[in-house]
Amino acid sequence: MNSPACPPDFSQRLRDARAATDPNDRVEQLAALAQFQLGFLETIQLDNALKRAVESTPAGYSRIRLALLGSCTHDHLLPAIRVAGLRRRLLFDVHAGSFGQYRQELLEPSAQLNEFRPDIVLLSLTAREAVARVPLGATQAEADLAISSWVGELRELWNKARSAFSATIVQQTFLDVSEPVFGDFDRLVPGSPARVVARLNDQTIDAAGQDGVLLLDVARASARDGIDAWFDIARWLQGKIEIAPHSAQRYGEMLSRVIGAQRGQSKKCLVLDLDNTMWGGVIGDDGLDGIVLGDGSALGEAHLALQRYAKLLKERGVILAVCSKNEPAIAEAAFKDHPEMALRRSDIAAFVANWNDKAANLRAIAEQLNIGLDSLVFVDDNPAERARVRESLPMVAVPELPADPALYVRCIAAGGYFDAVSFTADDRQRAEQYAKNAQREALRGAAQSIDEYLRALEMTVTFGEIKPIDLGRVAQLINKTNQFNPTTRRCSVGELTEIANLPGTITLQFRLADRFGDNGLISAMVLRPTADDPAVLEIDLWVMSCRVFGRQLEFEAMNIAVEAALRSGVRAIRATYIPSEKNGVVAGLYESLGFKRVDRPAATEGTSHWDLQVNEYIARRTFLERKAA
Numbered sequence: 001m002n003s004p005a006c007p008p009d010f011s012q013r014l015r016d017a018r019a020a021t022d023p024n025d026r027v028e029q030l031a032a033l034a035q036f037q038l039g040f041l042e043t044i045q046l047d048n049a050l051k052r053a054v055e056s057t058p059a060g061y062s063r064i065r066l067a068l069l070g071s072c073t074h075d076h077l078l079p080a081i082r083v084a085g086l087r088r089r090l091l092f093d094v095h096a097g098s099f100g101q102y103r104q105e106l107l108e109p110s111a112q113l114n115e116f117r118p119d120i121v122l123l124s125l126t127a128r129e130a131v132a133r134v135p136l137g138a139t140q141a142e143a144d145l146a147i148s149s150w151v152g153e154l155r156e157l158w159n160k161a162r163s164a165f166s167a168t169i170v171q172q173t174f175l176d177v178s179e180p181v182f183g184d185f186d187r188l189v190p191g192s193p194a195r196v197v198a199r200l201n202d203q204t205i206d207a208a209g210q211d212g213v214l215l216l217d218v219a220r221a222s223a224r225d226g227i228d229a230w231f232d233i234a235r236w237l238q239g240k241i242e243i244a245p246h247s248a249q250r251y252g253e254m255l256s257r258v259i260g261a262q263r264g265q266s267k268k269c270l271v272l273d274l275d276n277t278m279w280g281g282v283i284g285d286d287g288l289d290g291i292v293l294g295d296g297s298a299l300g301e302a303h304l305a306l307q308r309y310a311k312l313l314k315e316r317g318v319i320l321a322v323c324s325k326n327e328p329a330i331a332e333a334a335f336k337d338h339p340e341m342a343l344r345r346s347d348i349a350a351f352v353a354n355w356n357d358k359a360a361n362l363r364a365i366a367e368q369l370n371i372g373l374d375s376l377v378f379v380d381d382n383p384a385e386r387a388r389v390r391e392s393l394p395m396v397a398v399p400e401l402p403a404d405p406a407l408y409v410r411c412i413a414a415g416g417y418f419d420a421v422s423f424t425a426d427d428r429q430r431a432e433q434y435a436k437n438a439q440r441e442a443l444r445g446a447a448q449s450i451d452e453y454l455r456a457l458e459m460t461v462t463f464g465e466i467k468p469i470d471l472g473r474v475a476q477l478i479n480k481t482n483q484f485n486p487t488t489r490r491c492s493v494g495e496l497t498e499i500a501n502l503p504g505t506i507t508l509q510f511r512l513a514d515r516f517g518d519n520g521l522i523s524a525m526v527l528r529p530t531a532d533d534p535a536v537l538e539i540d541l542w543v544m545s546c547r548v549f550g551r552q553l554e555f556e557a558m559n560i561a562v563e564a565a566l567r568s569g570v571r572a573i574r575a576t577y578i579p580s581e582k583n584g585v586v587a588g589l590y591e592s593l594g595f596k597r598v599d600r601p602a603a604t605e606g607t608s609h610w611d612l613q614v615n616e617y618i619a620r621r622t623f624l625e626r627k628a629a
Helices: 009-020 023-036 040-053 075-087 102-107 111-116 128-132 140-165 182-189 193-211 219-223 233-239 246-263 298-315 328-338 359-371 383-392 405-413 425-446 450-457 466-478 492-502 553-567
Strands: 062-070 089-098 122-123 166-170 214-216 269-271 318-326 350-353 378-380 458-463 505-515 517-529 536-544 572-577 596-599 607-611 622-629
Touching: 009 023, 009 040, 023 040, 023 075, 040 075, 040 246, 040 405, 062 075, 062 102, 062 111, 062 140, 075 089, 075 298, 089 111, 089 246, 102 140, 122 140, 128 193, 140 166, 166 193, 166 246, 166 383, 166 492, 182 193, 193 214, 214 246, 219 246, 269 298, 269 359, 298 318, 298 405, 318 359, 328 350, 350 359, 359 378, 359 383, 359 425, 378 405, 425 466, 425 517, 458 553, 466 492, 466 517, 492 517, 492 596, 505 553, 517 553, 536 553, 553 572, 553 622
Parallel strands: 062 089, 062 122, 122 166, 166 214, 269 318, 269 378, 318 350, 458 622, 536 572
Antiparallel strands: 458 505, 505 517, 517 536, 572 607, 596 607
């Protein structure tokens, strides 16, 4: 975890949090303490305080029911899981399965598990059973057959969990805790424990990719950290503990990152300082030829490694921005003229170089990109600048960079800010799409009116039903979208598939292109029949990327949805708006579309309900040309 060290007054802060009279304030103070690097004891103390503090779900937090089922002892992991969740504003209610009873729990769920109805099922299994099925002298074919059979059984359990609970499945990869039988020859023997565990992980990972199962990759973490950082043979012999107590905090952090990513919490934008961050030296003082960058020196290669890592992040969909105290022309000259730069100006979606306060500049970057401040990760070598941003903008992630630039990349990677649960074609194009938004903004500035701007964009909307090939991207969009998300609903691929297959359900996906390029799949809508009247549809899900706000897509999407409803013999469409900290932009959405507010019971304070008689709907005029998918 890349966070400040535990403060010396932790105990006093914990007492102050416990003494807070307002329940929401109490949870906020505990969440602030969770941001520090905590030891095993501090984690247990904070977890105990959290269990007593949370009576209901505070605003801005999500409550998640997690079932942890496994073939080893894992009770010691629960405090770390809950505290790591608190760090991400996730409140975990945990059902810990009985030791070794994971099969029985899923094949014939207990009354307790059925009542619990987990949102997430985590399978934490050892490799011992699979290893025992493969004789040491097995051939490659025999070993692969035994491993495939075991993975097949595992997939059946995934399916059982999905069908029983509509839950998201997280599969823990397998630790190799074996000692070598043949020394360095181990990996060449098909039946050796080390080879079996390696093949088991490979096949499990392939199956998870095919089945839409998320991974908690402790195998990779142990390869990076060393097996002793994760496994203690004495603990295993004493209590069948495979994940050692000293790795509990790391385990909880990794799990919370996976679930946070699935819930759309991953950051979207890496904001980089320039001097002594992207290169060595101060370009304004040292000149273009004087900065240290590139092959030939350890320092220059360290800064180049950071640029190359940032370039990789851009290629997977992370937006890059610059926030530097510099003269703009001098700062941009390095991107244009320095031969060792891995990043070029075209890689940067938002470039802010001036002498203003960096916190103010970060606000400007978020506004320019139309993303939340909590989507930013700010990387700066200067401790004073980091402290200033943390104080002014606590929602911005600020890695505590080490003094040695050689460790910058590891520091950023270890923070888990950009963890993902999918990688789609739209991800690969996203950074370029944000960069092209600058061209759109230039066009907007030159236009005499909003109508002239929209007409000049030459927009085309391609639409159709959500097909199996779209499910990954649509689920990603649902889970990442916070602003244009009227119900703040989240949904896994499995849940989305189940909803889409319900009789009478209408699913729609929308892609928007214009003269500057294709924005990709940027909106989705799911309407399903109400329980009391199949001629009335409820907008169960409707999300739209912030990249296309203000382009009239919401109007054209509703035009298309109403037409589809009329073709299906639908009489009315219902909608719900549940306010959150981030979706105020759609507070007036349904009223603007001609819906009328109605009174219906609301489970959440501030919720409003809306109805539309489809035969009374007046289609909205837009500047979008339609194209069927």
